Structure formats: structure tokens, C-alpha cells
Amino acid sequence: MCSLCGILGGNEHWADAVARPGVYTRNTERLDRRRERANRVHAANRVLSCFALSLSDWQGSSYVIANRTGKSEMIEDLGHLWPAAEKMTGRPLDPLDPDLIARMEALHGSDVR
């Protein structure tokens, strides 16, 4: 357990398994691991920005989710991201919300080939 944040270690999230095998789960390939984490933070922020939230890496081991007033919470992996984000915004964050989809389409250019 991390004595600072009280999170029990060793909890492997399914999304950690694939990016590059071992990037998240083994203590090798530190640069790749950092790169993947930066990637993930970036991808999460694309969605979170729609709700005035942001995610940042914390010491390469956890993440910090924050809103624009500075309220922040530490989360361990993707499994905790959305419950924490919902708690912070006080409303359900719905990936099937047509307005959010339209916003993501505009960001992503889903029809751009």
C-alpha cells in the first residue's frame, strides 16, 4: 500500500494490459510507460475537458483529477476515473449523450478520412 495515498497496490486494470504488453504492469520500459501514461492523460482530457475537468499524471503511479476551482482527487486507474469525475461534477457523465457525441465528433473529426 502506498503510505501517502493509501491505495492498495497491484490492482491491474484491464485497459493497462494492451497498449504495449507490460508497459503498465512491469517495471521495465520506463520511458514507454511514461509515454503511455502521457498518452492516456491526453486522451482522457479530450473527454474530461467537455466537463471542465482535467486529469494529470501523479508520480507515474496515480492520476489526479481536478476541476477548475482546484478541487482535486487522486485516482489509481481508469476504473476509478469516471466515478470520481461524476462525484466531482455532481451529475452522470453519459457517453451516449448526443450533445457529448457531437462535441467529440467535432474534436475528433470522426467523418474525416
Added chain:
Amino acid sequence: MTDLPLFTSVNLLTGFLGSGKTTLLKRLLADPSLADAAVLINEFGETGLDHHLVERIDENMVLLQSGCLCCTVRGELADAIRDLLSKRDRGIVPPFRRLVIESTGLADPFPVLSTLKADPVLRHHFKAGSVIATVDAVNGMRSLDTYLESNRQAAVADRIVVTKTDLVPDTERLIERLRRINPDCAIIDARDPGLSVDALLSDVGRSPGSRSQSASGFYCEESLDLTDAEGNPHSARFRSFSISVDRPVDWTAFGIWLTMLINRYGEQVLRVKGILNLAGEERPVAIHGVQHLVHPPVHMEAWPSADRRSHIVFIVDGLDPGLIKRSFEAFTLVKRAANGGPQREVPDEGPMTVGVGG
């Protein structure tokens, strides 16, 4: 003991009340290849009977009675499995290589799977094997019409055994109906002489050993509406549909999208199963999820066919397939313009003002 597998497979046998679970279990246990399996039977009734019917009482047979596995005795399930594990390690029970759990007919299969995954001890010793559901040819249609649990069991199963086909030989419509609920599932007739323990219990798709997509492939391309016994449209709650896309999927974005979807709609996303063409990866990756539980993705060794598109099959309860498809595409597909890499810049348009709740 050294030859015990690192992770003991746990197979779940589910099926509606009276659909032939115990009969099937009895038949399976008669097979010599299951001689070293431990069995855990859960019964709802006041007095447990099933373990007598199975006719195999030994130290590796555990009965959990007076309560349903998915709710009241869930903690007891974890305790019972831990107890078996501890006894195996101490040499008190014969070493078992597999655990078969027979659930009550009313149980939602999902909590059993999640117990394995969530328990800090169990998840290091056990892995979820295939889920087998029995559906009986006599009452199957009616159960599917009437009981939500029956639909959930069929949707979550990796293999469905249609029982009592000696009473009702014509099972075409039942099978068609099951196929619509769960397109990517092997459906086996209980009378089939090929019904072997291996065929039923071997891990599907997600086994790192086989590294291949389930042989059954993907059965449906279009969204199908379920119909009841008379052929009328069913309460279009349970739907299965598949999404196929050409553009590569950004795994990181996909992880964020699927966790978001499952966080909000976990109860309603009964199954997600697919094969993804990931940006920057030569080999496909197979994903497999049941409600809130997503199994570790598997890097497959090769594409099963020349088709390099990503395919995902969803089985949902009351969600709009069109919206899921649009959402999936908007969140997870790689934009082609940026040299194959994911789009990076985020225009700062400020937060959304829509859908404000609390």
C-alpha cells in the same frame, strides 16, 4: 501439487429453474476428465437436494444452500472458494484443477464472475472459465418471454446447451431466438453425442493459451429485434448488434470510452465481445466483457481471416445501438490525417453546458 495450474479455471453452470443444470452437471461429472474438478452447488431451497442428485459426495463437493448466489450468499461464495483453496494447499482435499459452480436457476450470472475478480485472494488463484447456460426446449421460450434472468443467463453464456430436446425435437425457433440474444455463442443440443466436457468447459477466446477467436465467429451484422414466441416484436430491450469499422482504433481512447460506458451503463451492457484493429499494432486484440467486468484483453497471434476491420458485438438491455455506434466512432477511432497517429490538440472551447444535473 506442483502440476497444478497457476490459475484454476472456474466454470459457471447457469440456467433457469428446472432447465436441466443438475442433470448436465451429473453427466459432466461422470466424465473421467472431470475427476479432479471441485464442485460448488448453490441452492435456493430450504433443503439442498441437488448434491444428492449429482451422486458424488466427497470433500471437493460444497453445498451453499438457503440463499441465492447472486445476492444473499455472495460473501459465502468467496468464503467457500477460499476454504477449498486453503484445504487444497494443505492437502486436506484432493488437488482439484478446475472448479465448477452450479448456480441457482434465478441467479444473475454476473456477480459470480465479479466475485472471482474482486476478491483479493481469489483473483490470484482462479480465473473465470466458460459460462454454460442450459435452456430447456419445453419451457425455454416461456422463460425468455417472462423472466429477465433467463435472458441475462443466455446473454452472458459462452455456451448454451439446449436440454430436453428428446421431448421437443423442433428447436429451430428457440435456437434462432437464442442466437439473437447471444450471436457469438456455441449452441449445443444436449443429445449431441459430440457434447464433451472439453467442448463445454474449455476457455473461449480469452485464453492466453489458444490465442484465437472463438470458432463460432460473429453471427450477426445487423441490429436484430427480438421477437416473442408468436413472432411479434419483443419488448425491444435486449438487442445484439455489431459494429464494424475500417479505421484503426486508438486503444487508449477505447479504454477511456469503454470504462465510461460501463461506468454509466454497466448493468445494461450484458456483453461486449470483439476483435480490434489497433493503431500501431500488427496483431489484433480480442476483448471480452460481461457487464461491469472486462476480462484482460488478449493479443491474438494472427488475424483469423483477411478481414482487417475491427468488429465488436454488443448485447445490450435497453440501450440504443445507433447511439453506441456513433459514440464509439466519435471517441475511439484514429483520425487518418495525423499520419496514422491519434489526434493530439484539444481546442479549448470551454465546458459543455448541456445536460446540467445537480
